[in-house]
Amino acid sequence: MDNDFAKHEIDYLRHYEAAGFTDPYRIVNSKLENLVTKHTYIPRDITVLKEHRYEGMSDPSDISLLYVIETNDGSSGTILASFGGNGNDSVNSFMNDVPKENIKSDFMLSPDAKR
Numbered sequence: 001m002d003n004d005f006a007k008h009e010i011d012y013l014r015h016y017e018a019a020g021f022t023d024p025y026r027i028v029n030s031k032l033e034n035l036v037t038k039h040t041y042i043p044r045d046i047t048v049l050k051e052h053r054y055e056g057m058s059d060p061s062d063i064s065l066l067y068v069i070e071t072n073d074g075s076s077g078t079i080l081a082s083f084g085g086n087g088n089d090s091v092n093s094f095m096n097d098v099p100k101e102n103i104k105s106d107f108m109l110s111p112d113a114k115r
Contacts, residue, residue: 009066012052023077027090034075043097045072049107
């Protein structure tokens with residue numbers, strides 16, 4: 001994982017899962033739902049630890065964002081947002097409502113991290 005421009009979402013997903021960020025999420029009725037526990041969260045209930053941005057190889061306007069998150073009850077995992085022609089705006093809308101103090105830009109995960 002030396003070159004940020006050569007990475008793909010799946011590379012980071014595997015890396016974060018290996019480090020313990022294993023809970024999958026989706027947006028349901030404007031709330032973040034943990035697919036394992038079925039618990040739902042509003043924007044102030046989560047902390048965005050890291051955001052990774054990817055542009056489409058053939059169309060740079062196709063963008064995806066991988067969010068690495070923790071919730072106020074201790075769950076942690078990832079959620080992927082897609083933009084462009086096939087994108088779904090529900091993740092973006094939810095993430096735009098996360099309070100600024102809940103967005104960390106300095107979170108770093110070492111290559112061999114285990115949580």
